[in-house]
Amino acid sequence: MEERAAKLREARGKTPRKDVCEAVGISLSALTMYENGKRVLRDAVKVKLARYYQKSIEELFYSTSKGTNCA
Numbered sequence: 404m405e406e407r408a409a410k411l412r413e414a415r416g417k418t419p420r421k422d423v424c425e426a427v428g429i430s431l432s433a434l435t436m437y438e439n440g441k442r443v444l445r446d447a448v449k450v451k452l453a454r455y456y457q458k459s460i461e462e463l464f465y466s467t468s469k470g471t472n473c474a
Contacts (some may be wrong), residue, residue, distance in 0.1 A: 405440045407440070407444070407464050407465075408437065408438055408439060408440035410463055410464065411437055411438045411452070411463070412438045414452075414456040414458060414463060415438070415456075420434050420435065420438075423452075423455060426455050427448070427451040427452055427454075427455050428451065429448060429451070433448075444464070449463070449464055
């Protein structure tokens with residue numbers, strides 16, 4: 404979960420959390436918890452954030468490292 408949180412923080416960059424929250428329709432506290440790895444994202448929120456950041460869900464939330472084997 405920490406890797407997902409780090410990817411979210413990286414994707415946001417210097418954009419204020421408030422701007423992201425307003426654009427995707429989530430609360431500031433929810434985004435903060437997602438970015439700190441303290442709350443699990445619902446699929447609908449993953450879709451909204453991926454669209455906002457113009458990334459695929461896989462790129463934003465899942466490891467795309469070569470050699471990673473999912474069993």
